Amino acid sequence: MSAPETTSLLLEIGCEEIPARFVEEAEGGFGEKLRLFLLDSRLLVAPDGQPLRTRDEASQSPLQTYSTPRRLVAYMPCVLTNQINEFQRKQGPSVNVGIGPDGRYTRAAEAFAARNNATTADLKRITTAKGEYLQLEQGAVGEPALEKLVKVLEALLWNLYSFVPKNMYWTDKAGPLFVRPIRWILALLGEGEEAQVVPFEFAGVKSGQYTFGHRLKGGEPIRVTGFDDYLKKLREHWVEPDPSVRWGRIKNGIKVLLEGEGSRVVTDEFLESWVVNSTEWPTPIMGSFDERYLKLPREVLVTVMRDHQKYFAVEDKAGNLQPQFVTVLNVPGDPEGLIRQGHERVLAARFADAEFFWQADQKVPLDKRQQMLERVTYQAKLGTYGDKVRRMKALAEKICEEIEKSGSMNLETRQHALRAIELCKCDLATQMVQEFTELQGIMGGLYAKTQGEPQEVADAIYDHYRPAGVEDSCPRSVAGAVVSLADKLDSVVAGFAAGLEPTGSSDPFGLRRAGNGVVRVLLEFALPISLSNFASRYHQIVESLNWLGIQAEVPWSSVIPIVGAFFNERLRFYLENVAAMRYDTVRAVFAAAPEIDFAGTREKILEPLDIRRRADALEAIRDTEDFLALAAAAKRTRNIITKSAGGEDIGSRGVDDSKLTEGPERELYAAYQRLKASLDSLGARGDYEEAFRTMAKIRPHVDRFFDSVLVMSEDTEVRRNRLKLLIRLNNDVFTRLADLAEIVVEPRSRTAGG
Numbered sequence: 001m002s003a004p005e006t007t008s009l010l011l012e013i014g015c016e017e018i019p020a021r022f023v024e025e026a027e028g029g030f031g032e033k034l035r036l037f038l039l040d041s042r043l044l045v046a047p048d049g050q051p052l053r054t055r056d057e058a059s060q061s062p063l064q065t066y067s068t069p070r071r072l073v074a075y076m077p078c079v080l081t082n083q084i085n086e087f088q089r090k091q092g093p094s095v096n097v098g099i100g101p102d103g104r105y106t107r108a109a110e111a112f113a114a115r116n117n118a119t120t121a122d123l124k125r126i127t128t129a130k131g132e133y134l135q136l137e138q139g140a141v142g143e144p145a146l147e148k149l150v151k152v153l154e155a156l157l158w159n160l161y162s163f164v165p166k167n168m169y170w171t172d173k174a175g176p177l178f179v180r181p182i183r184w185i186l187a188l189l190g191e192g193e194e195a196q197v198v199p200f201e202f203a204g205v206k207s208g209q210y211t212f213g214h215r216l217k218g219g220e221p222i223r224v225t226g227f228d229d230y231l232k233k234l235r236e237h238w239v240e241p242d243p244s245v246r247w248g249r250i251k252n253g254i255k256v257l258l259e260g261e262g263s264r265v266v267t268d269e270f271l272e273s274w275v276v277n278s279t280e281w282p283t284p285i286m287g288s289f290d291e292r293y294l295k296l297p298r299e300v301l302v303t304v305m306r307d308h309q310k311y312f313a314v315e316d317k318a319g320n321l322q323p324q325f326v327t328v329l330n331v332p333g334d335p336e337g338l339i340r341q342g343h344e345r346v347l348a349a350r351f352a353d354a355e356f357f358w359q360a361d362q363k364v365p366l367d368k369r370q371q372m373l374e375r376v377t378y379q380a381k382l383g384t385y386g387d388k389v390r391r392m393k394a395l396a397e398k399i400c401e402e403i404e405k406s407g408s409m410n411l412e413t414r415q416h417a418l419r420a421i422e423l424c425k426c427d428l429a430t431q432m433v434q435e436f437t438e439l440q441g442i443m444g445g446l447y448a449k450t451q452g453e454p455q456e457v458a459d460a461i462y463d464h465y466r467p468a469g470v471e472d473s474c475p476r477s478v479a480g481a482v483v484s485l486a487d488k489l490d491s492v493v494a495g496f497a498a499g500l501e502p503t504g505s506s507d508p509f510g511l512r513r514a515g516n517g518v519v520r521v522l523l524e525f526a527l528p529i530s531l532s533n534f535a536s537r538y539h540q541i542v543e544s545l546n547w548l549g550i551q552a553e554v555p556w557s558s559v560i561p562i563v564g565a566f567f568n569e570r571l572r573f574y575l576e577n578v579a580a581m582r583y584d585t586v587r588a589v590f591a592a593a594p595e596i597d598f599a600g601t602r603e604k605i606l607e608p609l610d611i612r613r614r615a616d617a618l619e620a621i622r623d624t625e626d627f628l629a630l631a632a633a634a635k636r637t638r639n640i641i642t643k644s645a646g647g648e649d650i651g652s653r654g655v656d657d658s659k660l661t662e663g664p665e666r667e668l669y670a671a672y673q674r675l676k677a678s679l680d681s682l683g684a685r686g687d688y689e690e691a692f693r694t695m696a697k698i699r700p701h702v703d704r705f706f707d708s709v710l711v712m713s714e715d716t717e718v719r720r721n722r723l724k725l726l727i728r729l730n731n732d733v734f735t736r737l738a739d740l741a742e743i744v745v746e747p748r749s750r751t752a753g754g
Helices: 020-040 107-115 145-158 227-236 243-258 269-277 291-295 298-308 338-361 366-375 385-405 411-423 431-435 442-450 455-463 478-497 511-524 531-544 556-578 583-591 608-621 625-645 664-685 688-696 699-708 716-734 747-751
Strands: 006-015 064-068 071-080 086-094 123-128 131-140 182-189 205-208 263-265 283-288 312-316 321-329 377-379 595-598 601-604
Touching: 006 020, 006 145, 006 227, 020 064, 020 071, 020 145, 020 243, 020 269, 064 243, 086 107, 086 123, 107 123, 107 131, 145 182, 243 263, 243 269, 243 283, 243 321, 263 321, 283 338, 291 321, 291 338, 298 312, 298 321, 298 338, 298 442, 321 338, 338 431, 366 385, 366 411, 366 442, 377 385, 385 411, 385 478, 385 531, 411 442, 411 455, 411 478, 431 442, 442 455, 455 478, 478 511, 478 531, 478 556, 511 556, 511 608, 531 556, 556 583, 556 608, 583 608, 608 688, 625 688, 625 699, 625 716, 664 688, 664 699, 664 716
Parallel strands: 182 205
Antiparallel strands: 006 071, 006 182, 064 071, 086 131, 123 131, 263 312, 283 321, 312 321, 595 601
16 A cells, blocks of 8 residues: 655744743744644654654644744645544444344434434444444545645744743734744745645735745845755755754854864853854854953852853863853844944943942941841831841851761751851842842852952852752852751741742742752751751741731641641652652552641651651662562552551450461461561661661562461451551551552563572
8 A cells, every 4th residue: 555645844933032031932832733733634754754643742733932032933845735534433232232133223223323323224233252232434535635724824923822830812813823923934835836835824824925034134035935945045045054064153153263272262151052043044243342340250150140241161181260251143143243342332331331330239247237227128027038037047056956967967067057147138128239140149249258258158148049050069168068958948938938930931929949959958968957847937937026017917736737838848759759750659659658647637757868868768669579568468458458457346455376377377477577676677777778678588478478368367366467467567567668558560560580
C-alpha cells in the first residue's frame, strides 16, 4: 500500500512586539499546540508519510518553530493533503440477546442501532472469544486538508492565550486574548506557485500569503511562495526568524569586538535570552564609560548595565570589570557611531546617579536607619518593615536555639545572625535601593562592610534574600542561613495568616518561592529543624509580642495546618523535581512521617533533613530483589489488615506467644523481635540505609509465613493473634522509616541484583 499524499504547512502569526520574557515560551507552546490540533484533525504524519493517530506518536511528526518579537512561526513539512478516513467498530448485544428465535432483531438490537444513528440493516455478526455479537462499523471519509485547516487554525489562534501567563484584549471583552494584538496571518499550504492560502479570518485579520520584514525596511507586505522562499525574503528584509541563528550572530559579533582586547563579556544567561528575544536583526556594538566609575561596587555597575540598560558588562580574564560595555542593536549597524554615543551618554548619567547615591547613603549608618523602617510599609495587613524585623529577630532566636542543640552554631555566630537581622532591611531606606530595587539586601551587605560591621554580619545581610530561585545559591554562612530562614518563615506564616495564600498559578506575595527557599536552606545546611513546630511557635511568638502589625484574616487554628500542608508540598516539590527522586519513594517516606496533635487535628511533623535522609537511604536500597519482595509483602499485609483487622475484635494486648504455631509463624515472630531491636538502635543513630538493608533480611521469613500459614484461620483466637502479628510487622517494620506498601513494584525490577 502506497503512502498517503502529503504537503507542507507554514503558519506565521504577526503581532505587536511580544515582551522578551514571553517569546520562547510562546514559540514552544504555539508549535506543540499546532501539532496536537493536526493530530486530532487526522492530518498528522510521520517522516515516512504514515498517518499518526495517538498523542504518544505525535512527536514523530517533524516540526520547526521560530520566533522574533513580532512573530511566531511553525512549519510542518509533512501534513496529509486529505484527512485519514476514520472507521469505528462498536460492539452491541450478543446474538442471543439481539436476535430472537424467529431470526428477527429484538428491541435490544434496534435500540443499539438507534443510539448510534444507524438501522438494524447496518448490523453485522462477529465471533469473539466470548461468543457471537452484533457490531456496527461506522466511518467518516476524510475532508481535504485545505477545508479542515480553516477550522483548525482558527481554533488554534483562539488558544494563543494559553502560551503566555499575561494576555490582553485588543478588540473587546468577547474577542480573543493574547499578549499583544495580531496584525497579520500567513497561512500557506504547499510549496511554490501552486501553494494555497488557508482562508480564514481571526479578530478582523484575514489570512494571506504575505509576511512583513523589519520595521526599518518599510511596511510593505512581502509575498512568499513557500518555506524556503519565506526564510530567504525575511533575511533580505533584516529579519532572522531563528533564535539560535540570532544568538550565533550576537556571539560572533561580540568575539570580533573584543578580539585582541584580552577581555570577555560577563556571562549572563538572562541577558542572553533577553537580547535574542527582543531583536530581529541583532548587531552588537561596544561602548565605554569613565574609569572613575570603576570605584563603585561591581554589583552596582553590573546591575545598572544589565537590569536597566540591557548591556553586557565587560571584564578581563581575572574577572576585573573594564570601562566598557556591549549592547545589541536591532539594526544592521552604527557606521557613524551616533547610536553608540547615545548609549554612552545614558549610561554615564545612570552611573553618575549611582555614584551620588553611594556617597550620600554612607553619611547615615545602617543602624541609624532602623527608625526609618517604621515608616516603610511591608504589607498592608502585616505592618511595617520595623514590625517584620522584630518578628524575624524573635523567630531567629528560636532557630538559633535549635541549631545550637545540633552543635552547628556557637555564641559568636548567633550574635552575628541577630545583628544581621537588625540591619538586613535598613538598605530599603537608602537612595541606592530606592532607585535600583534589584540591589536590596546586596547594598545592605556592602554598606555594612564599609561601615565596619564584622564580615560575617555583612555577608549574612548580603545573602539573606537567597536563594531567590531554583538556580540561585544559598547563603554562604550559618549566620546567613538563619537570617534567610527567619525572613522567609515570617513571609510564609504571616502571609497565610493575612489571607495571601497562593492560588493556581497566581502567587503575588511570592510565598512558593519563599517556601522553596526555606526547604533548600534547611537541607543544604543540614539543619534539623521541624517546620511544623516552627509554624506553631511563630503563633506563640507574635502573640506574646502583641502581634507586631499582623492583622490576621485566617484563624490561627487554621493557619498552622495550612502552613504545614504548604511546606509538605514544597518539600515534595524539592525531592521530586530538584533532587530527582522517584515519586513513590517520596510518597512512602512522607506517609511514615510522625504526627502531632494541633488544635484537634493530626498534622505531620515536617523535618526536611530527616525526610531527605530517609528518602536518600530508600533510593539506595529499594531496587534490590529482597527489598522489592519485602515491599510487595508490605502491600499484601496492608491489604489483609485493612480488610480484616478493622472490623475484627483483636483486643489491645500484644502477640500471644503461646498461640503461635511451630515453624514459619514462630520463626517470623522471632525474626520480628530481633529486627525491631536492631531498627530501634539504627533509627536512633540515624543510620537509615543500614536500617533498610537490615529490614530486607526479614523477607525470607515473611515469604515462608505467607506461603505456609493461613492468616484467616477458623479458630477465632488464632486468627486474632496472627492479625496482631501482621499489625506489629506493619507498624514496627513496614512503616517504620517509610511506608513500604507505597513502593511501586514493577515486574522488570524483580531481576535487580541484591
